[in-house]
Amino acid sequence: MYAIIATGGKQYRVSEGDVIHIEKLENEVDDEVTFPVLLLGGKELKVGKPYVEGANVIGKVLKQVKGEKIVVFKYKSKKNYRRKAGHRQLYTRVQITTINEA
DSSP states (O other), rough: OEEEEEEEEEEEEETTTOEEEEOOOOOOOOOOOEEEEEEEEEESOOOOOOSSSEEEEEEEEEEEEEEEEEEEEEEETTTEEEEEEEEEEEEEEEEEEEEOOO
């Protein structure tokens, strides 16, 4: 069985036991997080409008992590204009523990 969940403006396909990186949540390590379900898949497909009634996905926060560094470099030719900046996106690592059906 799998589920499509929405968090942080993105959608993720998850199954029990999956470990996913999602946009940073303000939860502590070992907290439980509940996500609404957009679609349930398995033997029978259930599509929500916008969410499947009574269904949810429960995950456990494993760690707060940073992504790869992205270098942002701007310049304008012949104008001596150069700007270099770096960015590391913050993520939350979550392990999916249970998928509850309606």
